[in-house]
Amino acid sequence: MVKVIVTDREGQVVEVEAQAGISLMENIRELDNSVDAICGGLCSCATCHIYVDSHWVQKLPPREEEEALLVGGSVNYDHEHSRLSCQIIFTEELDGLALTVAPEEF
Numbered sequence: 001m002v003k004v005i006v007t008d009r010e011g012q013v014v015e016v017e018a019q020a021g022i023s024l025m026e027n028i029r030e031l032d033n034s035v036d037a038i039c040g041g042l043c044s045c046a047t048c049h050i051y052v053d054s055h056w057v058q059k060l061p062p063r064e065e066e067e068a069l070l071v072g073g074s075v076n077y078d079h080e081h082s083r084l085s086c087q088i089i090f091t092e093e094l095d096g097l098a099l100t101v102a103p104e105e106f
């Protein structure tokens with residue numbers, strides 16, 4: 001069993017049993033106080049914004065241009081940790097990945 005450790009918008013830490021081969025967003029969207037993912041993973045809404053824990057940042061593929069532009073325009077953007085969770089395919093090598101759901105933007 002592989003898992004993702006999620007700190008939700010209420011600050012609760014939740015361990016999620018994850019599925020490889022689908023996006024990080026799809027693995028965490030059903031949680032309470034998690035990402036909204038309004039566009040369903042089309043890289044057009046930025047409501048799947050997360051902060052990846054420092055330990056894991058380098059283990060992920062870099063942002064593609066589209067993701068970089070969209071998340072870079074977020075009010076809560078953090079250059080090192082911000083990612084769009086719909087743009088990261090979860091793999092077994094990412095077992096234990098820790099992330100924090102970014103605040104909602106209004």
Ligand code: FES
Binds near residue numbers: 025037047048086
């Ligand atoms: S779900 Fe909309 S950009 Fe990720």
